[in-house]
Amino acid sequence: LREACLTTLLSLGRFLDTYYHEDLLTGLAAQVLDEDMKLAALSLELCSRLAESRDEKVVAQVASVVYPNALRFSVSPLLQGQALQALLGFLRELSTLGGPSMTSGRMINDIRTEVLRINNNAALRSNS
Numbered sequence: 001l002r003e004a005c006l007t008t009l010l011s012l013g014r015f016l017d018t019y020y021h022e023d024l025l026t027g028l029a030a031q032v033l034d035e036d037m038k039l040a041a042l043s044l045e046l047c048s049r050l051a052e053s054r055d056e057k058v059v060a061q062v063a064s065v066v067y068p069n070a071l072r073f074s075v076s077p078l079l080q081g082q083a084l085q086a087l088l089g090f091l092r093e094l095s096t097l098g099g100p101s102m103t104s105g106r107m108i109n110d111i112r113t114e115v116l117r118i119n120n121n122a123a124l125r126s127n128s
Helices: 002-015 018-030 037-052 056-065 067-074 081-097 104-127
Strands: none
Touching: 002 037, 018 037, 018 056, 018 067, 037 056, 037 081, 056 067, 056 081, 067 081, 067 104, 081 104
């Protein structure tokens, strides 16, 4: 059912009222998990579509609400196929539309930091 809803929202993306974007983005961000790669991919695709068809305010909301989850998702060992393509498209949209705060250099550093955080956490657990 979630998959069908996201597919429908993707086809309606341009027509969605901007009033609901914050709630919609919060819901989409919650789906960007490696528990269901298909839902994560559809959520990222919809976020990309919303960002590309909206004003700077929506792009800023996408960056602040969805980007942190996308970072955690980016280091999943399960990431592949459609989910990987959706993540790359999402990051490309943000670096293109996100202005000076969302450059590709910043994103690379953020991903590197996330990888180091995970490695440090794993090392701490193995030493305990």
